[in-house]
Amino acid sequence: MSLLSPRPSERLRKGLDQRKGPKPPSRTPRERLNRRGSLETKAVSGPKRSWLIALILCCATLATLDQTPVLEPARTAVGEALSPLETGAAMIARPLTGVPEWFDTRDDLRDRLAHLEAENSRLRRQVEVTDYGRAKLAEYESITRAAEDLGYALVPARVTAHGPAQTFNRTVTIDAGSAAGIKSDMSVVTGDGLVGRVLRVTKTSATVLLIVDAASVVGGRVGGADRGDKHSGQVGMVRGSGVVAGQADSGLLSLDLVDQTAAPLKGETVVTWGDGRAAPYVSGLPIGEVTDTFASVRDSSRTVRIKPYVDFGSLDVVGVVVPGDTLSDRAVVTPEGELR
Amino acid sequence: MSEMEARASGAAPVLRNVLVGLMIVIAIVLQLSVAPAFAVRGVTPDLALLVVLAVALTRGGQAGLVTGFAAGVLLDLAPPADHTAGRWALALLIVGYVAGRVREGSINHSSQGRPSAMTVMATVACCAFIGVSIFAVSGLILGEAPLTLLPTVAISVGYDLLLAPLLIPMLLWLLGRGDL
Incomplete structure (x- = not known):
């Protein structure tokens, strides 16, 4: 139908x-x-x-x-x-929209509270260490970059102790030792330049003599461009002043040139010279730049003052220059900038 | 039955249409502002769909068709919506059409005026599935792809079924009052 x-x-x-x-x-x-x-x-x-x-x-x-x-x-x-x-x-329904929450039990709320407290403390800790972590990352990055720039394999290490100033020795302890493949007389660098050399090692730590120590002597070479009849690359000995903070030349290094007539210009770079592999210092590590030159009439020598690239007051992550085939208990930064 | 039919098609059409329009606006406002507080995993009940369904069940397919389209366009254009306009319109229009067919079928087969409760529930389930699916699939076609289709559709249908016994009788009663 x-x-x-x-x-x-x-x-x-x-x-x-x-x-x-x-x-x-x-x-x-x-x-x-x-x-x-x-x-x-x-x-x-x-x-x-x-x-x-x-x-x-x-x-x-x-x-x-x-x-x-x-x-x-x-x-x-x-x-x-x-x-x-x-x-x-x-707005009218606001009292009603809270209805689903009425069915939350106290256990639920307690769980949520515990969860939130845990999260809160975790976040607070993260916030507190963020800056430090960032600085640390930058340090590690600079070490990696340094290995690339310098062409040496590096073992990264942290500075754990500074020698007290009243001993008049400028030494630091790093947290890598013979287990990490470190031996005495190896060069220690940061991303900025030369730090010093290893004095002695234990299994898990090593003592580093900074180049600002009065007893430190490093072979240095002024690496500027050739000017006219003068060739650059004069060599000399870089000594630490050993002066503690508070004086005008604190933290500065002095370079005694072998050729007394040579006069490096302000701003020229001083690098290490050595044979490349053997201790105490490998060649080509930047030390600092020339700040001024003055001649001493009394002993007819010429002294060049050098400002080191490294800020020794805030050393944290350093790298120890090791041979490329070193066996280490930690990662070795290869010259290619990779971890091994 | 025939008396009601005569009234429905004859008496005070303006008042009826105003009532339906009002119900749709209220449903959409509630769906957009209040319902999210009761969302289950982000899925809110489709109040507008239930209203369209109720209109189609009382007034037939023609009214359901037009109401569905109007409600859908409004839902497509109302503030938080950012999808391509016409998707809800299409979905609700089909819902109105299908519900209208159900009413005609039930009236033609049984001498009772109103479809039975079971029929209404089945219609709600079917129409909710159709409506949400059309909306989702049209989004898929237009490249506004939702990631998880089936769980959302299933929750939505379940939620609508849950609300239907509460809302549909009220809506039917209201629409019946509007006829008087």
């Missing part, structure tokens, strides 16, 4: 009804009721297919239009209209 198609006249009438919207006043509800009563199935026939198709096409059109900014005004308008309502609804 439901499959019966409406008669053409019925269909026409229905179409007219829907097109006109409200019923024409000429027809009373009762008249319609009677007709419907005889043809009840048609009263609830499905929506017109054309509407379905038209509205689906509308959706497609909307989706297409939305690829362009055409719909923005509509979005804005709807937003303007609905936002106050949403705000109001959210």
Whole structure:
């Protein structure tokens, strides 16, 4: 019965009804009721297919239009209209939105509290050590870079103790020893330049004599450009002043040149000279730069003062120059800048 | 039955439409502002879908179609929405159409005016699945791909089913009142 198609006249009438919207006043509800009563199935026939198709096409059109900014005004308008309502609804419903929390048990809350406390302390610790960690990372990076620049394999180590100033020795202890492949007389560097040499080693630590110590003597070479008839590369001995802080020349080094007539210019770099492998110092490690030159009339010598590149007051991570095939209990930074 | 039908198509259409519009706006506002507080893993109940469904169950497919489209467009354009407009419109339009067909089927087959409770629940499940799936799949087609389709759809359908026994009778009653 439901499959019966409406008669053409019925269909026409229905179409007219829907097109006109409200019923024409000429027809009373009762008249319609009677007709419907005889043809009840048609009263609830499905929506017109054309509407379905038209509205689906509308959706497609909307989706297409939305690829362009055409719909923005509509979005804005709807937003303007609905936002106050949403705000109001959210405000009114605020007591209700807390309802799900009522079902939290005390154990839940206690767990959450413990979790948050743990997280809090972890984060606090992280914040406290962030700067230190960053500095440490920079140090390690500079050691890696130094190994690359210098072309030597390095064993990284941390400075664990500074010798007291009242002994007038400038020594430090590092936390790498013979187990890390370190032997006495090896050169110690940072990313900035030469630090000193290893005096003696234990299994897990080593004592380093800094080049600012008064007893330290390093072979140095002034590495500037050749000027006219004078060749650069004069050699001499770099001695530490051994002077503790507080005096004008504290922390400075002096270079006694072999050739007394040579006069290095201010700002020229002084590097070590040596045979490259053997102790005490490998060659080519930067020591410092020339600050001034003065001649001593009394002993007819010429002294060059050098400001070291390394800040000895804040030594932390250093590298010990080792032969490339050293066996170590820790990572060795190879000349290629990799860890081995 | 026939009396109601006559009233539905004849009396005070403006009032009826205003009521439906009001219900849709309220549903959308609640869905966007209040429902997120009750979200299950981020999935909120589709109140607008339930309203469209109720309208289609009382008024038939034609009304469901148009209501669904209107509600969908509103949902597409309402503030937090940033997806391509027309996706919810399409989904809710189909929901209205399907629910309308269910009503016609149930009326044609049984002499009762209203579809039974079981039918309504089945319709809710079916329509929620269809609606959310159409929305998700259209997003997939348009490249606004959601990552996990099935769990979201499943939770959504479950949530709608949970709310349906509470809301649908109320909505049907309201719509029935609007007819008087």
